[in-house]
Amino acid sequence: MAMIVETGVGLPNANAFWDVASVDAYHSTRGNAAWTGDNALKEAAIIRASAFLTVSYQWQGYKLKGRPQALAWPRYGAVDREGWAVSPDDVPIEIKYATAEVALRELVSPGSMSPDFVASEQVKREKVGELETEYLNANTSADGARPVLLIVRDLIGTLLRAGAGNALVGQAFRA
Template structure:
């Protein structure tokens, strides 16, 4: 099934922030390669879009343009970036598209990368196989941290300190 790419209208059926063609161009420009298989690419884009929305939704500024009737978190109204610049309400910011591409690239290379099932919540204290042993610090995250995706959206996110104690309904 073909992707339904968000246009900035707040589509009820959107399932992607980037088209397969735009993603392929991005991969060629950033990684100097191509990825085979259009069905696998579309699945990776859908997974990456869902990942970006789920991971950052609580820190995105503003409110969804069409409230609950739009499928994805973007476009948004009353949104400003970390420097105070107003984000146009009729578009998906380039940072969101880039983060989606970063995630889709990883997901295309290794399906399941973005949202793996975590045994026992992923809180592994120690792994030992023969003489090889790995023990994680108590503060180690339970899942992989994708820094390129974090960096891509960083300018758009509200600081965590602003979130606590603030309830906003659009």
């Protein structure tokens, strides 16, 4: 599949938030030596990263072109951490940076952001002979199997719908 980078118009067939050259520059500036290799593999990692960001979070505002738009961005009705309106005809830099960060993980370990999950294979407590181990916060949900990238959360946190978080972060209510 060819990589089609979102241009800010809400393309119905876009599958990437950022292009390879820009992600290359991002990682080069940060000294991320693991971002290396064939451009086809990098494109696939960027496509998987963009898909992950699109489906894993509840964003502020609404898609520019509604349901026909392939990716979660561009959007209207979103504001940044300082209260400035996010342009509805662009993919915010925070989303591009988050795409680069997720793509790095996907390049190094393809599929790591959306691992297969089999509930019956999850271990909460394990006993071998006299030794017994119970794991802290053993989570037997599919969302618990996904890694949480704090850098991504920090980059995009203020673009998320208030109180929504993502599928990996719940909400607490006081009765």
